[in-house]
Amino acid sequence: xxxxxxxxxxxxxxxxxxxxxxxxxxxxxxxxxxLEQPMDRLILPGGESTVMRKLLGELDLFEPLxxxxxxxxxxxxxxxxxxxxxxxxxxxxxxxxxxxxSVKRNAYGRQLGSFRTAQTFGKLGTLPMTFIRAPYIAAVxxxxxxxxxxxxxxxxxxxxxxxxxxxxxxxDESTAIHEYFLQIQ
Ligand code: GLN
Numbered sequence: 001x002x003x004x005x006x007x008x009x010x011x012x013x014x015x016x017x018x019x020x021x022x023x024x025x026x027x028x029x030x031x032x033x034x035l036e037q038p039m040d041r042l043i044l045p046g047g048e049s050t051v052m053r054k055l056l057g058e059l060d061l062f063e064p065l066x067x068x069x070x071x072x073x074x075x076x077x078x079x080x081x082x083x084x085x086x087x088x089x090x091x092x093x094x095x096x097x098x099x100x101x102s103v104k105r106n107a108y109g110r111q112l113g114s115f116r117t118a119q120t121f122g123k124l125g126t127l128p129m130t131f132i133r134a135p136y137i138a139a140v141x142x143x144x145x146x147x148x149x150x151x152x153x154x155x156x157x158x159x160x161x162x163x164x165x166x167x168x169x170x171x172d173e174s175t176a177i178h179e180y181f182l183q184i185q
Pocket of ligand 1: 045046047048049050079080081083105132133134135
């Protein structure tokens, strides 16, 4: 198995560090050439979704990645990565638009958007959650399922092989959510 991590900007190195801890091979996606190697899964990290969307277009990465996601490659989007997958973006522009969720960018206000909590995540029990200028999921539609909420807002969801969190599991000790992603078939 090899996991491609979009590495244009943002918190890609932190995802790589988690995969190292789990002993899972991974590589960085910085240009189209990087997509020539075998890739089984994709991680879209946190960062600034507007910048990532622009670079994805300029580097000709948008369409090949969108196609793979649409074809069913498992994908894990954290924070900005979540925004990139959403079909509806309040305060921004949709990018891949493969997931039936509506998200609100910078949903907590620029300063209040950074906080930590611990909440139930699907069947995995209570897990730490670190939010940084976070979005939240205003609504799930169609086949998208809610996996976690915090303070009444949806903060994690899954639709088939697409997994998203509004928070940053790669910044916490627990590797449970990455392990969960890696077993999605
Ligand atoms: N506010 C950022 C955006 O809209 C997301 C923040 C993050 O990824 N930590 O892209």
